[in-house]
Amino acid sequence: MSIIYVLIPIAILFVCIGLAIFFWAVRSRQFDDLNKEGMSILFEDEKKAVKPEVNPDKQPPQ
């Protein structure tokens, strides 16, 4: 069981890293709008207009 002397400090280290990343994210204003970022995954980053065979229905009507 003495392995916990190693494993628990490692776990704590990970917690600290996680917290540090979270603090950085908060400071760089990533949490200022809690609604928008959750939605952003739904939208494609760059609309590839030259791919009609994939998304034929998204072409603008003529």
Added chain:
Amino acid sequence: MSYTGCFHCNEAIPAGSDFSLSIEQQPRQFCCPGCLAVAETIIDQGLGDYYKFRTAPASKAQLVPDQLQLINYDSAEVLADLTQHKADQTQIELSIAGISCAACAWLIEKQLKKNPAIKSVSVNSSTARCVVSWDVKQLKLSDLLNSINQLGYQASPFMADQEEAVQQAELRRFLKRLAVSGFMSMQVMMLAFGLYFGDYTGIEPEFEGYLRWISLFLTTPVVFYSAKPFTLSAWRAIKGRELNMDVPVTLAVFYTFLASAYATVFDTGEVYFESVCMFVFLLQLGKFFEFRARTQARAATGNLLKIMPVSARLVQGDELVPTSARRLEAGQIILVQAGETIAADGVVLSGQSSVDESMLTGEYKAVNKASGDTVMAGSINHDGVLKVTVHQALAHSRLGQIIELQQQTLNQKPQIVEKTTKLARFFIQRLLIIAFATFLLWYFWLDQDRAFWVTLSVLVATCPCALTLATPTAITCALARLNRKGILIKNQQVLEILPQLNSIFLDKTGSLTQGRFSIQRTHLHDTAYSEDFLLALIARVEAYSEHPIAKAFSTYLTTTIKVEQVQVHVGSGLSAHWVQHDGTSADVKVGSAAFCGVQNESAAVCCCINNQLVFTVELSDALRPEVPALVKALKQRGLALSMLTGDSSAQVEAVQQQLEFDQVFKGCSPEQKVDHIRQAVAKGDKVLMLGDGINDSPCFHAAHVSVALDSGTDLSKNQADVVLLHNDLNLVQELIEGAVLAQRIVKQNLWWAVGYNLVIIPLAVMGFVSPYVAVIGMSFSSILVVSNSLRLLKA
């Protein structure tokens, strides 16, 4: 989403209109050319994803954005007032009206990022603000604003006030503290499970000590960082010789923490690190939800600068120089075109127009202005062009004064001492005395060794968790419940006051009534035309007017009728040529009886075709449909109802006859309104004020509870304690009911918490309760209180 109405805004599609567009091979119907144009832009730009993922319909698009006003923003002076320069880039903060969900933010960001002149865009969908940095040399501000307007939103420059920046910083601190207590709670809980199992199956003292030390290490930041707001608040209270709810919280946190630390260091007794962490985390979470609700309410409504005119056109000789409204001085002459906001108080030098002063007076009827008449800053010029001599700088204008009056009344809000604070004070005093007495009793007379642990179990068992959670959890759940129904509560004290309410003051124009003209009666004089056709014809012609009367017809607008040469005759009406199907045209006149040359006609709008009277329409500012039932229901609750209005016309009597208020005050200035409410407050009444205009907002601070309507001005929404998000006055009933329900739950919680303590204290003092049992009792009563509060979320 399913669409029964307009594909863009989901409003009903007026009969006879045909605006359709094929989107993804499906024909979609629209309610007006505005929505159609916006949808066309969105689809043409390849942003059709917006319609797929949005969670709320868009707001109805306006066809003609105020292009004239926008151009004024390009003047160097105005730009300097509104923007910040960083190297070759200019940064501006915009307030965007019409953002309804996260998809809107995406849409605006996408659209703006397409322009190479724009370096960065960030839209915040919960506060409806947008920060843009761009190159002014490549793109004018007016074009930037216009590209947002094309998507159906109204963007206007905005300057965040100090308070808002502070709140943003506070939000970030909240998130960090929550993260620390949340992460640590998980870790400590995990270790605590190891210790629980150790108690059952046996654990080597060496490992037990190790787990305790780690828990101590992990709990330290929670106690000293996450719980800091509670500690500071408690410290302030004690310094001011007061006791608030944070005092027992801090006491519980520190006492439990120090006792556990003592137990860890000296390897004796029990540890409660997991309780400390969870307690701090849960309390923080409650506070965080409350804070978020408040910031959202504030940001969504707090937009003072929008009503302050930004730009003006200065007349210098023959030239027109755009300038910033804030730099206007007395004696200067400005030109105000149709649709523009008047930038300063002054006197009309030349020109004739009708002006909407409803923002300042609450009166929606347009006032005719000719040379020599005074005009006020913040009012909107409808149809004519005015030259105005400036009398006072913007800060000293009537608008500025009303805002000032508001600031003055801000600190004079009648205070109600929170009941729970009183209870806490009483309870904590007794608790501290009992704990101290217990310690002395055991130390000197009973068992010196057990004194510390018995005192601890007294404090832990009675740990005021349940007591401290009783009110906040119930209030948070009540806020969430009301929010879901469309009631935004910015000041949660109102929930405590509302059940004691006995008097309601209501504003008339815009609150009890719809605040706009609607068609009351029509009369057909020539049966050759149908009524529907004539309404559509009038709507077609009136579409060219900015006058409030014109808006009464906008729902009848169709595209099938063709008119040409529409002319606006200031203060009287419009004339046009109607092109019939066979190509011939007829003269159409729409306007006042005198304008149409008709005698003995009292109707507000007459319509003539080829100088022949064919149709008359009577207009009125109708009561909201739900008002009579609401007034009856409020009276049944035993509330005294009073009507406060700036209006002194006969309509007040008509409304009074129908609704029978207990008191009516008519023709009131904003100052008089405040006085009437102060008198009621001085009498000892608990007063609610419901209003919508700028002229009502000073009253908001005088009353115990203030309620603003969503259709009201931004200023009034900013100042009110409660904002009704749907234009439905029945929400007032919901609000009162919700508050009564919340109070009942709080009472139940308090009874339980106090009752439990009364049973456990004697047992603990006698030493029958081991700290272990005390923790179970404490957790159980906390869970009971929280689940009781959660009942508020149902239904």
